[in-house]
Amino acid sequence: MADERLYFQLQRAAHHLRVAADRRCMGAAGITTAQLGALFAVQQQPGVTQQELAHTLGQRESAITSMVTRLVDAGLISKRTHPRQYRAIALELTASGKRALDRVRPAMDEFNEQMRAAIGADKFTETAEALARLDQWFEAT
Template identity: 85%
Template sequence: MADQRLYFLLQRAAHQLRVAADRRCMGAAGITTAQLGALFVVQEQPGVTQQELAHALGQRESAITSMVTRLVDAGLISKRTHPKQYRAIALDLTTSGKQALERVRPVIQDFNEQMRAAIGADAFDATAQALARLDRWFATPETS
């Protein structure tokens, strides 16, 4: 029975987790989890392009364009001309973006610890590994 409901359970759990995490991130730093993901990518890859950001987050470029506009307007990232790609824009974290990440980091760590406690450390690690395998599986051209 569980295998017939796995997709439904994943969808429901993902929604509930996203809502709970968004509330916490908004309270701590005024950002959503989607924006947090973008800020983490920009932090890890200074000068990343919007196209690269879209790929890293598994999103369409049109969605990323809107998100980047909101993050620039909020003063969390900045845009500059890309040094090597004529038409590309490079993205960088601002001081405010770095501060937002510092404020939200302990909130996310606490949230992860609460999830780990709820399902057990072994199940948490196994679930994370299984979801990473599913993500890689769907990232391959044969399954897309």
């Protein structure tokens, strides 16, 4: 009989996936999965503010401030004065940040393919959609 403690199973799987993905990201580009998420968000929305980035990533602003400092220090993103928001800082991906994303993409593509194989190709999209619905449910509550 399958273990139906869904929260426990999700938590355990998330931990193992995060550790494995972090290893791959660190090996490929010297970044964590949390930093990868931030880089992708900045790439998708150039000029994003730290507040907007925190919302996008579901993180506290204080955590994002620390992460942004590390990414700036590593030369992966840059800060500039926001053109429309007084006191806001706009974030941009640097050339080094773009190269880091290029280096990590094959490792993450391979990881996704391995997850697809583990879940089953026919269930992969269904699983991703179910997790997105859980995320939307949480946002609505």
